[in-house]
Amino acid sequence: MRELTVDLGARSYPIYIGEGILNDIGTLFEKHGIGKGSPLLVVTDDHVAEHFLEPVVSLLRTAGYTTASHVVASGEKSKSLKVLEDVVTTALQAGLDRKSTVIALGGGVVGDLAGFVAASYMRGVRFVQIPTTILAHDSSVGGKVAVNHPLAKNIIGAFHQPEMVLYDTATLRTLPDRDVRSGLSEMIKHGLIWDAEFTAWCEDNADKLVGLDPEALQYGLYMGCRVKAAVVSQDERENDLRAILNLGHTIGHALEAVAGYNELLHGEAIAIGMVGAAKLSVRMGNPEHVYTVTKRIFKKFGLPTAIPAHMDTDAIMSAMMHDKKFSESKIVYIVPTDIGKVEINKNVSADWVRDIVDQLKQED
Amino acid sequence: MRELTVDLGARSYPIYIGEGILNDIGTLFEKHGIGKGSPLLVVTDDHVAEHFLEPVVSLLRTAGYTTASHVVASGEKSKSLKVLEDVVTTALQAGLDRKSTVIALGGGVVGDLAGFVAASYMRGVRFVQIPTTILAHDSSVGGKVAVNHPLAKNIIGAFHQPEMVLYDTATLRTLPDRDVRSGLSEMIKHGLIWDAEFTAWCEDNADKLVGLDPEALQYGLYMGCRVKAAVVSQDERENDLRAILNLGHTIGHALEAVAGYNELLHGEAIAIGMVGAAKLSVRMGNPEHVYTVTKRIFKKFGLPTAIPAHMDTDAIMSAMMHDKKFSESKIVYIVPTDIGKVEINKNVSADWVRDIVDQLKQED
Ligand SMILES: NC(=O)c1ccc[n+]([C@@H]2O[C@H](COP(=O)([O-])OP(=O)(O)OC[C@H]3O[C@@H](n4cnc5c(N)ncnc54)[C@H](O)[C@@H]3O)[C@@H](O)[C@H]2O)c1
Numbered sequence A, B: 001m002r003e004l005t006v007d008l009g010a011r012s013y014p015i016y017i018g019e020g021i022l023n024d025i026g027t028l029f030e031k032h033g034i035g036k037g038s039p040l041l042v043v044t045d046d047h048v049a050e051h052f053l054e055p056v057v058s059l060l061r062t063a064g065y066t067t068a069s070h071v072v073a074s075g076e077k078s079k080s081l082k083v084l085e086d087v088v089t090t091a092l093q094a095g096l097d098r099k100s101t102v103i104a105l106g107g108g109v110v111g112d113l114a115g116f117v118a119a120s121y122m123r124g125v126r127f128v129q130i131p132t133t134i135l136a137h138d139s140s141v142g143g144k145v146a147v148n149h150p151l152a153k154n155i156i157g158a159f160h161q162p163e164m165v166l167y168d169t170a171t172l173r174t175l176p177d178r179d180v181r182s183g184l185s186e187m188i189k190h191g192l193i194w195d196a197e198f199t200a201w202c203e204d205n206a207d208k209l210v211g212l213d214p215e216a217l218q219y220g221l222y223m224g225c226r227v228k229a230a231v232v233s234q235d236e237r238e239n240d241l242r243a244i245l246n247l248g249h250t251i252g253h254a255l256e257a258v259a260g261y262n263e264l265l266h267g268e269a270i271a272i273g274m275v276g277a278a279k280l281s282v283r284m285g286n287p288e289h290v291y292t293v294t295k296r297i298f299k300k301f302g303l304p305t306a307i308p309a310h311m312d313t314d315a316i317m318s319a320m321m322h323d324k325k326f327s328e329s330k331i332v333y334i335v336p337t338d339i340g341k342v343e344i345n346k347n348v349s350a351d352w353v354r355d356i357v358d359q360l361k362q363e364d
């Protein structure tokens, strides 16, 4: 088992990564002072529930915890205020009180939703993340939780740090291949913004990672979480540095908003966005290899690098204008300056971004 | 103008109380560093909008602020996730960004709703309270913001402190008489939990307060806010002391949950609750005058002191079991030990509370 700390003073917490560590959930909960006097609520989705809900609930019950559960439909649509209200119904009916803990068992959707439930139920209860996707190595670390609004993703939320993150790589074996690759896109992002060596390692180990090789997976997740934790520790509430985690996300979020249901997964959308950011980088005078290497890596992982031709540029641009990375109407853009290095550029013109979007529709 | 500080370290903020001070809103906003580069959003309800929305918006525009507004229907029903989503729609359409400020112009309903919008929009933006009811001297101080769930009041929310509270007593003249009395109920509560002298002053000045005498009103609001601020400063996140602010609220919230729409206002429900708490106090061996004085005061303010006979005891008790002041299934009850003094009693039996509820149905 690998262990890592997200350093946030009084709100610091550990990330445990290992094969089969869910079996130790009772011990880990006790170690972190999660009391048995108040009920727990496990929130998960129907895909994850099929494989892991029963085992997790019975491990918790065996350890002496009163445990309720709530299963939402799999998919981004569950990150809504309506579903939040439904989860709270279950919480109330199960008698959750201020000393209760909400557990997110699932991918980023479940983590963001259950995290916002934990942040807002009775104005805040404790929260544990049990990520079951690769993408969730990103979403489960850092305390950003939210639901979507019909007009904008992740626009209603909070900063609410978990008590711990419990990452059992054994849960990843049931993940559909497309979600594996989508999740690896965020892992690559962590390399691209912070660590050229790790980026190269990702490229060299693409086949092992896509094939869910246990050793490669644990190392990659550990390194990805480490970058995320380092950034978050320095800027918990996204005042400055944390913005670099949004590499590829300005275009990526807009694509997700405009794309039809399931047309683009999050990791796929930001892969395209990162290629866009690399193109912008070169146009701004940075070396050509920023673009060629970035694109080559995503190709190697079988991730998309072009905007589907049928998507409307105007619609993409208008979705972008609602994106929260725009402050005082200027476009804040994360631009790679080299592999493993980015800058926060607050002066990118909307026209340039539009050009990039148009070019990305022509990309192979 | 009277001024008061809520002492919360980096989150400290001032409360300004005075006749006509809304005219200085531009100056006060500038003084507190509210920038002009990002739009403001004024949230209000249709009753308040009629009198004050246009003046406030034009004062802000004259001062150089881009200002949007959102008007909700008056009443508790607007404290819902649905209405929250609607306010966020307006916020997005008006282009609110992370540097924007949300302004609550209204009573406790608007304050709680707009406050939760401010707490959760983009994971938190700035917030200013402009209370226009007497009750809001309570709700606008302390940072508790929330919306309701169909099964429980205030169950989805946050702690989110405002930048300032701007209390213009001139806005109170249009308040319906019933809301005036309901608001004074929280003012009396602040006396009952903290300050026997102020309680006596309230009783002596009942006619002036109900008649909205400017001097009496300013002093009463100032003192009420002072008690609230003192308690909140010592316990921002309701870990212990802050619970005393819930005097009368355990029964009060249950009555609100069970009563039909508009049958009981918040201040009316807690007046009954405070009489109940005083009865419980005497049953526990505290002096008889705790009950007689408490009841006499509420009578003098024309507030209800009995539970409407048609209300079902079982329904009231079951609503109480969902109330968040129950921790680990034990009943936490705020019990007055004398006028101006309360204790937090964590061991009140549900049977005793049921007896009190039954007795309150017989009260005159
Ligand atoms: N909070 C943050 O900091 C942050 C960061 C990045 C992304 N996100 C959010 O994360 C979400 C995307 O996360 P995601 O890709 O994990 O999506 P997801 O939670 O929807 O999971 C992807 C799919 O895999 C299924 N699944 C999950 N675990 C499985 C398993 N072990 N076996 C079989 N199927 C499984 C799910 O049911 C779903 O169909 C987005 O909503 C995004 O906004 C949040």
Ligand SMILES: NC(=O)c1ccc[n+]([C@@H]2O[C@H](COP(=O)([O-])OP(=O)(O)OC[C@H]3O[C@@H](n4cnc5c(N)ncnc54)[C@H](O)[C@@H]3O)[C@@H](O)[C@H]2O)c1
Pocket (backbone or CB within 6 Å): B045, B046, B047, B048, B051, B074, B075, B076, B079, B106, B107, B108, B109, B110, B112, B132, B133, B134, B135, B136, B138, B139, B140, B141, B142, B143, B144, B145, B146, B154, B171, B172, B173, B174, B175, B176, B179, B182, B183, B266, B267
């Ligand atoms: N956050 C807290 O700490 C806290 C504390 C106490 C109460 N509350 C909440 O406050 C709410 C009750 O507050 P309230 O009594 O102010 O209710 P409210 O906001 O509904 O106002 C009462 C009525 O007066 C009207 N009104 C408001 N100002 C007016 C004015 N100046 N002129 C004419 N009409 C006016 C409103 O439209 C409404 O019809 C409840 O939802 C309660 O849960 C919150």
Ligand SMILES: [Zn+2]
Pocket (backbone or CB within 6 Å): A138, A186, A249, A266, A270
């Ligand atoms: Zn992402």
Ligand SMILES: [Zn+2]
Pocket (backbone or CB within 6 Å): B138, B186, B249, B266, B270
């Ligand atoms: Zn109250």
